[in-house]
Every structure is written in structure tokens, then in C-alpha cells.
């Protein structure tokens with residue numbers, strides 16, 4: 001599922017292509033992907049200029065000149081392609097927005113959606129989201145408080161979109177690895193130093209992933225060499241039974257908080273109390 005770096009990559013690549021341009025046409029192939037009748041959708045979307053794109057958590061907002069906006073969540077398997085009819089990938093498209101002879105194709109929207117909202121409804125949806133990892137308001141102190149207040153494993157904490165928005169299964173693994181933290185480490189046991197290190201590593205991993213174009217498989221347009229550039233940089237995620245790049249120990253996959261967590265049992269054991277570490281080690285053997 002696309003996470004903060006993937007959506008940020010889309011935002012950066014799409015902004016110069018679609019902002020300030022009117023939507024000249026729209027095609028809905030799957031009505032379930034939108035939230036209003038097609039007729040209303042067409043009336044509210046066609047001839048509207050996109051005034052601004054914005055990322056909130058894992059969602060992307062297309063602000064229209066009318067004040068309404070389109071809220072995109074790609075969920076599992078969704079992606080976008082921008083180009084001409086001739087360039088479009090041979091895949092089923094659920095929603096299409098046209099800008100003259102260029103089109104923005106929304107593909108793989110099975111769980112994902114593109115919803116039309118009034119400005120206030122969109123605000124309401126975003127209000128349920130936790131703080132953005134890059135928000136200047138997220139100081140080390142505030143982050144420490146957030147961690148201490150919750151009795152969760154590190155993995156569950158980072159996946160909870162009402163606490164932090166934008167981090168999913170992949171980057172939670174990568175951040176825990178860089179911070180040297182076991183994904184089962186309990187947030188309430190974090191010291192101020194742990195919180196500072198985790199915040200620093202979280203931003204550093206996400207920043208590096210954004211600069212490398214995230215991990216999406218498919219390019220966003222013909223000649224796009226940025227999207228997906230981070231895939232080969234993943235240290236632990238989806239690397240079960242492969243050696244850790246840092247110490248050579250095999251990476252372990254374990255279900256934590258009903259999600260798959262990947263980690264190096266050697267590099268990520270240091271932050272557990274001796275008793276917890278012994279218990280977890282026993283389970284892992």
C-alpha cells in the first residue's frame with residue numbers, strides 16, 4: 001500500500017502537470033470508486049481547474065476552483081498513470097480525469113477510492129488523522145509524550161493513523177530497523193533519548209525514501225525514472241530469511257498486531273528489557 005513517500009512522490013510529479021489546468025472530461029468505469037452519482041460527479045468536476053494538490057497522511061487532495069475537492073486514497077493495489085491515450089498502460093482503469101489530450105488514469109482502485117467532498121467535509125475527514133511525521137509541531141517532547149501515553153508495540157504505534165499519519169507496513173519496519181528497535185518494544189518503555197532517536201530516524205528514512213521516489217512498481221508517466229527508486233534500498237521489509245545488510249543475521253518475519261513485521265533479531269534487540277528480550281527470543285527460536 002502506498003505510504004507517505006509514495007504519495008509525496010505522486011504529489012511532486014503531478015503538481016506541475018495538473019495544477020492550474022481545467023479538467024476537460026472524466027470517465028467513470030467503476031461507480032463504486034466514487035461516492036456520488038456519475039451525473040453529479042461530471043457536473044461538479046468537468047471544467048473545474050485544479051488549484052492545488054495536497055498530501056495528508058496517505059491521502060492526496062485535489063482542490064478544485066469551486067472549493068470542492070477530490071480525496072484520493074489508493075489503499076492496496078491502487079496507482080496512477082498520467083499520459084496520452086496511446087501511452088496508457090494496458091490495465092483496467094476505474095476513473096479517468098482528462099486535461100485535453102493528457103489523461104490521469106486511476107488504476108487498481110478496488111479498495112481505494114476518489115471521493116468528491118465539500119471543503120468542510122474534506123477537512124472533517126482529515127481531522128481524524130494523526131500528526132504528520134514532518135509537522136513542525138511534532139517536537140521531540142511531543143513525540144515522547146505520544147509514545148509514553150500509549151501502551152502499544154512500536155509496530156502498532158506507527159501503523160495507527162490516528163496517532164501518526166502516513167506510515168504503513170513497509171516504513172514502520174524500516175524505521176524500527178534504523179532506530180535499532182524491536183517492533184515489539186513497548187512504547188510506554190521509551191526513554192526521552194529513544195523518542196529523540198526514533199523521531200530523527202523516522203524523518204531520515206521517510207526523507208530518503210521521498211528523494212528516491214518511494215517503492216511503487218509502476219512509473220507515473222513515460223520516461224519517469226524517479227518513481228520506485230527506493231525499492232532496492234529497503235533494509236528489512238519483505239526480506240525474510242535474507243541476510244541483514246549490517247550484520248549478516250537472517251531477517252525474521254513475524255506477525256505483530258495482525259500485520260507482518262520484518263526485522264533483524266540481532267540489530268533490533270537492544271531496546272528490549274532483558275526479560276522481554278528473553279521471552280521474545282524464546283518465541284523466535
Ligand SMILES: [Zn+2]
Nearest residue numbers: 244247264267
Ligand atoms: Zn542485523
